[in-house]
Amino acid sequence: MKEITIALIGNPNVGKTSFFNALTGSHQYVANWPGVTVEKKTGFFKWKDYNVKVVDLPGIYTLNARSIDERIARDFLINERPDLVFNVVDGTNLKRNLYLTIQVIETGVKTILILNQMDEVKNLDIKIDTRELSKRLGIPVIETIATKSVDIDSIMRSALADSSRQIRYEIYPKELEDIFSSVSREIQNDENLKKYPSRWLAISVIEGDNFAKGLVQNRLVVPQEKDVSLKIAKARYDFIDSVVKQIEQRPKEIWTITDALDHVFTHKILGIPIFISIMWMIFEFTFSISTPFSDLLSTGFSDLGNYAHSIPGWAGSLIGDGLISGVGSVLTFVPLIFFLFFSMGILEDSGYMSRAAFLIDRLMHRFKLSGRAFIPLLLGFGCNASAIMTTRTLEGEKERLISILINPFTTCSARLPIYAVISAAFFGAFGGFAIFSIYMISIAVALSMAIIFNFIMKNKETTPLIIEMPRYKTPTAKGLAIYTWSRGKHFLKKAGGIILGATVVVWLLSNLPFNAPIQDSLAAQMGKAIAPIFKPLGFDWHVTLALIFGGIAKEVTVTTLGTFANGNLEQFLGTILNPVSAYALMLFALLYIPCVATQATMKMETGSYKWPIFSVVWSLSLAYAVTFLFEKIAYLVI
Secondary structure, X not given: OEEXXXXXXXXXXXXXXXXXXXXXXXXXXXXXXXXXXXXXEEEEEEEOXXXXXXXXXXXXXXXXOOOHHHHHHHHHHHHHOOOEEEEEEEOOOHHHHHHHHHHHHHOOOOEXXXXXOHHHHHHOOOEEOHHHHHHHHOXXXXXXXXXXXXXXXXXXXXXXXXXXXXXXXXXXXXXXXXXXXXXXXXXHOOOOOOOOXXXXXXXXXXXXXXXXXXXXXXXXXXXXXXXXXXXXXXXXXXXXXXXXXXXXXXXXXXXXXHHHHHHHHOOOOOHHXXXXXXXXXXXXXXXXXXXXXXXXXXXXXXXXXXXHOOOOHHHHXXXXXXXXXXXXXXXXXXXXXXXXXXXXXXXXXXXXXXXXXXXXXXXHHHOOOOHHHHHHHHHOOOOHHHHHHHHXXXXXXXXXXXXXXXXXXXXXXXXXXXXXXXXXXXXXXXXXXXXXXXXXXXXXXXXXXXXHHHHHOOOOOOOOOXXXXXXXXXOOHHHHHHHHHHHHHHHHHHHOOHHHHHHHHHHHHHHOXXXXXXXXXXXXXXXXXXXXXXXXXXXXXXXXXXXHHHOOOOHHHHHHHHHHOOOOHHHHHHHHOOHHHXXXXXXXXXXXXOOHHHHHHHHHHHOOOHHHHHHHHHHHHHHHHXXXXXXXXXXXXX
């Protein structure tokens, strides 16, 4: 079998992920790029006698690497030299997409233009002469509708066909081409630079690209011409305008469904209430539809636990009270986690999430938080550790540090089992609203902390949020399945690793010394020793111990309580909490210390232990103060 590597590159929201999923299906995995904490998606498929590896590069607008995403894409094309590049573009917006296309072609890697979303092109009554577009760019052009079906056989045959007869129209004026040729010849004659594509390197050096200048290290004589980088950019845009005028016809005025929906969803007055309503509906839907599945799992784990208790000796207790009751108390909420990610997937695939970012960005600027910091904040609802990694795309150091410090206040999915079990035990039909309120408080606290940290650090840096507004579209079942599984599986992996290990530790502590009642166990002694600190919050030693272990991973809070619950966690919670202290526990779990993984990521991203330590002290103090005030006010009102 022959090996081929294909790189997928394109602007954000052009359907690149859908195209990647269509090519690779379930044969894909996510890792980190070497040396950086940015996710790398790789997939595989077989075609005839080829084993094809597909690398999904980050969505970018240019190869002029100013952000880490742009640097990753450029480095992969220049250093890894894939066999093919599939440049996925939005067929309804060629003017915006083709700038990156020109830059990719200049790297010298064989490029195929994937003209995607052709169903939308047809719906908008846009006519595109793809044959003429292919001639003018000098590369094959393939029409696709990635969300519906992809003809892999046709794509691969076109991609591997000899394209040497393609016609390429000149982009740059003669004076620029003369400069490029002169510098390119010098590059080809330099042994240290021969491995790089000479035309790309020549253009990049002349543009003033810092990476390219670092490669040549002043060994070349580069003609100095005023505003040459602006001339290069203007030549590209002029070429694009000329191409689009020749190959595209569109109605003079188009009022689309997207325009109509945006008139409502991004309205300066209605937009935020609509966003809050949609989030409320998601939590109501998630909580309501997942409850029967969670109840079924709970019954199953309870029956398993009862069966395990029939095993004589300590083994039965470990399996029944420890593993099944502890891990099972967390796994019971797997349906809730997966339905939440499924709902979020609908928002993202439909195109609404970009509108939400736009709406919240406008609000965030009032809280003196940079708009670009919203994306890591949004990702924090999945996992704080991975969200903090994405702050590397932020330019200002103070802005980036503030974004790191406020991220743990966005409530990650690991805390959802805590909210779910408490809501089910105490709030019944209002459980979904209780969880929704915690998420809203999470956003309010994060924004408030941004104001405080901006003031403390005297940060005046502000960067506008530049985000793509894709057209609304119907999410596909396959895309939603891949999205939900790729995010939900991390929860299952935790259950088999950290949570399982913590469960065994909690069981040992609660059973040592052996044959002693649990009130006299090491776990009880630990909890009771620290419990006086948390007594003003209405938490007994069980909750205190659970919160201590929850510092490792938030799910372990539920696991620890489940170890004491004798197979019925909701009933057990009713004996140690009341509705006020139960909601107070939800608040405390939201605000108190970041998990170990998040602390480690903070240290890695800031290069210092002081910021994780600061985060732990600050968040723990805040959690205590907020929870204490809530309880005092709640009891006064009640």
